[in-house]
Amino acid sequence: MKPIITAFEHSPDRGRGLARDMRVRWALEEAGVAYDVRLVSFAAMKEPAHRALHPFAQIPTYEEGDLVLFESGAIILHIAQHHAGLLPGDANARARAIAWMFAAVNTVEPPVLDLQVAKFAEGDKPWAAERMPLVRERIRERLRDLSARLGDADWLDGAFSAGDLLMIGMLMRVKPSGLLDEFPNLAAYLARGESRPAFQRAFAAQLAVFTAHA
């Protein structure tokens, strides 16, 4: 049964792969799962029909027969549990890969989201310039720890996993800030993720949506 995901009709990131459907597309590509996409406008996203799929009126959602899921982390975990390629077979290694998934969304992403807020929601506020270094320092703190743990390994814990996928998705959002320049091993880790064929297919697919609607 071909799953259906939702994505922005007009992504505010202009096809740079920063919207959260990118992570889910990438996971589907890694797992070799064909999928369909239903595009939603900002207006339609707030309507009851979409809210029935996503209580917080966001994208992506995931429909597979009777199953409806929201939250990119949960969707990716679901895909990873049903297909090879995203989680190790060994039970302990699997639990650790899932720990990296949560670390990406709950420890590293909050300060990164705060940077988005500082730029896009509070960029015109009188405190914007003075507050920005504090926001950046909180991201730097996480990156410092992440960089120390990664060291010169290719991936966070053994083979590439859904934990790397989500963490690299985070780093894509960090990249425009320039903060990755301070952590060459994280910049290389991001590049390593972006060079995966599955990433490239997913990236091209989301970019094609932007190009077609531009």
Place this chain on the structure above:
Amino acid sequence: MKPIITAFEHSPDRGRGLARDMRVRWALEEAGVAYDVRLVSFAAMKEPAHRALHPFAQIPTYEEGDLVLFESGAIILHIAQHHAGLLPGDANARARAIAWMFAAVNTVEPPVLDLQVAKFAEGDKPWAAERMPLVRERIRERLRDLSARLGDADWLDGAFSAGDLLMIGMLMRVKPSGLLDEFPNLAAYLARGESRPAFQRAFAAQLAVFTAHA
């Protein structure tokens, strides 16, 4: 094999159950798993021995034989996958409960963390008073959606699950802000969680640590 978790020796929340070991203790109590606790000081948390367990130098961690985990969400999912009481048996319902776990940590928690930052890290900044209503409004937006979805149900999706556990853990952190007063069904949902015997055992255990070290 009795798992060992770590918790603050001196919790900055003064035993109000807002530190993240509370969620893990609650999950272990729901699952009927006996556990040991190793207390760590703020200084010890930054040392290599603790960083080997937790790359971001935080609590809680979880040790069970050879397995070492960090991230409360991942620890709770691990417990839920190995014991009854935290996830439904039906595969689709299970995936949806996990979606609520991610919603709690990745959609609802970031603005709640931002409120902590606004109060404790930026409370003395010149913009503190003017910025606070914006921070509160971003939490309110999430609570509005959560309240609409919960309606008059007892739990988010059928029986109590690890999704409710993490969401109620979030709402405990929201409560001091007064924002829950605007959403009576969420206040009742929080109270329903807090009245569970497993919650009460976990709460008493973490409070006892604070009392003993006070």
